[in-house]
Amino acid sequence: MERTEEERQIPWTMMMGVLGGRLVAISGFLIFLSFVLAQDGIAFYAFIAFAYIITIPYSLWMRNQDRMRRLAPLQFLVDLVFVSGLVYFAGSHGHDFLILLYPLIILSAGIILPLKQTIQITILSIISYTLVILLMSQNILVEYPTNGISDALVATSGAMILRILIFIFFGIASAYVSRRCDYISKKEKQFREITQVVFENVKTGLLLLDSEDKIIMANDRACVLLGRDAPGLIGKSFSTIHRKPSEIKDSDSELRGGSDYFRRSDGSVFPVSIEDADLTLPSEAVPNAKAKPNTLVDARILNFNDLSHFLRLQSQTRQLERIRAAANMAKEMAHQIRTPLTGISGAVQLLQLNLKNPMSHEAILKERTDLYLQIIQETTRMDKVIQNFLDYAEFSPSDIRELIHSDFDREFSDIGQSK
Structure with a gap:
């Protein structure tokens, strides 16, 4: 049975709704501040704080959603356009600190994306900022006065270089975060791959049960013998398929002599020999274990064979x-x-x-x-x-x-x- 990491099945409509909802929340908060705190610089500080507060937890949540991570590049492109527009239209009015939103994008990319894509987002952020400065210096779209606060933002090449260096610094920090997160993810993946390799290469039926005797893993042979697919077994209680000889009716099985019996999906019963052992595994090694990260999971591995032919x-x-x-x-x-x-x-x-x-x-x-x-x-x-x-x-x-x-x-x- 070829199994990859269990994906949380999130509909595409819901994923697009989450991305749009986040963008609407940030934009709505900005509009709200512009009306409540008009002509007040603290409104933009509050907006930046709100953006950081909503984005970092959102990025951590998104990292654990496998299908949502596919939309991460789209999200960062939208964020870059949004921040660049905000800096372009509002940055010249004494709010050049809005440039701090670029590091937020870079850090979020490090949390969600692998190292290569994190570096790409960092480079795109620097290019976006440089283009914004060039547009402002050429008075494209919006005509800025030659003298005024915008000069400090546009004409000061030293400040521009300093900000680019700050972006590079945040890019390095983001790359480190990405490497560490990838290391943790690879470690979890290796644990799970080892468990799956062991399960797939055993030619007998194997079931992995949690402390409540619920099935959390099943190999191909077990699925064939039980006449079920893996999703049909995972989460089921072991008692739903296990029968003792005293529970077997004469019509259920023509083969007597087994000490244990399993029931197939069609209701038929067959005798089995069972060997089991208690295990303690890292939660990362068990794909369907409902346990916190970096904890141990008490499990029971069960090996069984069909005795029908033997009897x-x-x-x-x-x-x-x-x-x-x-x-x-x-x-x-x-x-x-x-x-x-x-x-x-x-x-x-x-x-x-x-x-x-x-x-x-x-x-x-x-x-x-x-x-x-x-x-x-x-x-x-x-x-x-x-x-x-x-x-x-x-x-x-x-x-x-x-x-x-x-x-x-x-x-x-x-x-x-x-x-």
């Missing part, structure tokens, strides 16, 4: 042994029947001779009586031999033929599955 072969072996014993008994019985038949044949021959010999009436009666008794004894002896054989031999030719046909059909089906 079927065992039953057939017993039947074949009884057939073989019956055949041997038939040979012995033939010898045992031959002896009383010989005795009966001899007694009858003596009776024939007795009829031809002239003897006294009493002697004839006595000899005939002895011969009759001998015939009865040998007949009774032969009847007991046959009765013992009938009591032991329970197989008719049709039973033997059915057993042979079922064995051939099963062997051919196994060969077809192996191909």
Whole structure:
């Protein structure tokens, strides 16, 4: 079973709504401040504080949402356009500190994106800031007075270089954050890959249970034996598939002799052998464990095999042994029947001779009586031999033929599955 990291399934409409909601919240707060604190520089300080407060937790949350991270580049492009526009239209009016919003974008990129994309966002931020300064110096879109506060923002090349250096410094810090976050993510991924490799390379059914006996991992073999896919097993209680022999009805399974039974998705039951062991694993190694990071998870790994074929072969072996014993008994019985038949044949021959010999009436009666008794004894002896054989031999030719046909059909089906 090929499994990647479990993705939190967030609809695309919801993801776009989250991105738009954040942008609307920041813009709405800016508009609100412009009306409440008009012509007051503290409004922009409050706006910057609000932007930092809402963006950093948002970035941390977004990092844990695998599908949301795909939209991170789009978010940062929108943020760069938004901040560049804000700096361009409001930065010349004594609010050049709005440039501090660029480091916010750079730090957020370090939290969410890998190192290469973090460096790209840093470079884009520097380019965006430089373009804003060039546009302001050329009076494009908005005509700034030649003298005034805008000169300090536009004409001071030293300040511009200093700010670019500040951006580079934040880029380095963001790259460090990205490396550390990637290290943690890679460590978690390695733990999970090791667990999955162990699960996938075991040729028996494997289930990983949490402390509440709920299934949190299942390998391919377990899914095949249980007739379910992995999502259909994960989160299920172990008791929903496990049955004890006392819970099995005669109609549930034709194979008896197992100490444990599992129930498939279609309701059928099959015998299994179970071996389990208690484990303590890092939470990072268990994809579906509901545990805090950097904690240990108490789990139980369960290894099971389907005993249906084994018990079927065992039953057939017993039947074949009884057939073989019956055949041997038939040979012995033939010898045992031959002896009383010989005795009966001899007694009858003596009776024939007795009829031809002239003897006294009493002697004839006595000899005939002895011969009759001998015939009865040998007949009774032969009847007991046959009765013992009938009591032991329970197989008719049709039973033997059915057993042979079922064995051939099963062997051919196994060969077809192996191909």
